Amino acid sequence: MSLNPIRTVKNFFRDIQIGGKFLGGGIESRYGDIGAFKTSNSQYEMMDIIFSGIDVSPKDVLVDVGCGKGRVLNYWLTKFPRNRIYGIELDPDIANNTARRLRKYDRCSIITGDAVENLPEDGTIFYLFNPFDEYVMSRFKEAIEKICRKNGNIRIIYLNCVYKDKFENSKLWNVSDLSEGKKIYDTAYIRYVK
Numbered sequence: 247m248s249l250n251p252i253r254t255v256k257n258f259f260r261d262i263q264i265g266g267k268f269l270g271g272g273i274e275s276r277y278g279d280i281g282a283f284k285t286s287n288s289q290y291e292m293m294d295i296i297f298s299g300i301d302v303s304p305k306d307v308l309v310d311v312g313c314g315k316g317r318v319l320n321y322w323l324t325k326f327p328r329n330r331i332y333g334i335e336l337d338p339d340i341a342n343n344t345a346r347r348l349r350k351y352d353r354c355s356i357i358t359g360d361a362v363e364n365l366p367e368d369g370t371i372f373y374l375f376n377p378f379d380e381y382v383m384s385r386f387k388e389a390i391e392k393i394c395r396k397n398g399n400i401r402i403i404y405l406n407c408v409y410k411d412k413f414e415n416s417k418l419w420n421v422s423d424l425s426e427g428k429k430i431y432d433t434a435y436i437r438y439v440k
Contacts, residue, residue: 281379285314312377
């Protein structure tokens with residue numbers, strides 16, 4: 247998606263509504279050697295499009311894998327006011343800043359560390375904006391399948407879905423395209439098949 251000044255201004259105003267800080271701009275990962283990609287931000291208008299097609303009940307527990315500065319968390323806090331929310335961030339500096347910014351929201355927790363090792367077992371909807379490499383995605387798939395054995399209602403929204411074949415090549419998952427005909431990144435909607 248190209249830089250659009252109107253979108254940037256809209257994002258700015260939506261950002262400051264929750265936590266009072268503009269969240270634009272990416273941050274290079276200090277953890278590239280273990281498969282982590284640059285921290286970037288999902289656009290609100292893209293999330294509006296994606297989540298208009300996803301059924302989210304108040305019982306769903308939302309997990310942003312690689313939450314970075316927390317724009318998706320901002321979106322969820324306003325869009326889904328009754329849901330439990332987690333953000334997982336590998337970089338402790340970024341995680342601490344995000345946790346500090348969102349500290350007044352009791353239903354939102356920031357988990358610092360490797361997402362694969364720290365997936366909340368009560369999570370039902372997992373959001374990823376291509377946060378890590380192929381090896382880590384394979385580890386993520388294995389870890390989330392363990393959660394699926396306890397809670398079969400798992401859905402994954404995977405933007406810029408470079409490694410979606412990990413799920414497409416498995417009989418345990420149904421993968422569909424959320425981006426078809428829409429002006430958003432390639433987005434896979436991945437559901438666990440019980």
